[in-house]
Amino acid sequence: ELRSAHARERQVAVTLQEAMLTVPDLYRHDDNIAVRYRPATTSLNVCGDWYDVVDLPPDRYAAAVGDVVGHGLHAAAVMGMLRSALSAVIRAIPSPAQALEVLGLYARSLDGATAATAVKVLIDTRSELIIYSSAGHPPPVLRHCDGSCELLDQATDPPLGARPHHVPRPQAGLPYTRGDTLVMYTDGLIERRDEDIDIGLARLSTALTQEGSLSPDRLADALLDRLGVAGGAADDIALVVIRL
Structure with missing residues (x-):
């Protein structure tokens, strides 16, 4: 009976996670965006990491990744609320910084959300510009066509x-060239116990430099493999690869 109950709980958890990670607009970007999700190896296959892609016609789209502290159903539930809120806000306020400001105010009302992190980017395909803002999240990496990498x-x-009072969040812009690749991720991809995070960032940049000419789908798998987390890791992982 215990095994049966555990199996039912896991199936519910998996179904919940799949529903919350469904991204309708992603299907219109099959050729230029790839996503990957790897739960922590010790979890029920649910976690607090998430990704999202939102089309903003006629010539812009937004992408985000986020991370709620912890694993399991509670973290997944908080993740679902934050992800849905940000997905709604960016449609009305297409400014990454302002969208994260609103999300931060909402997070203060949710138990378990005050230490969550997120990064939001707005990609303007007409002006070839990336506009971004980060709330305590590891920086996305832009791989240029010449193989060089730049941190956002x-x-x-x-x-x-995290703030007791409302304070405007910063925002920055970065031009890109068609064919560049933007990689967004959660800390499980690069962080290792007893290792400085800069080492993990350097490892990711090296892998991008060497493998960046692959298609987004193949590159996503190559990055997981090169960073040693293709089969999962001690922490959750969400990964978004965008060919600009």
């Missing part, structure tokens, strides 16, 4: 809900 780390702020 000029608009970083504390995690969601």
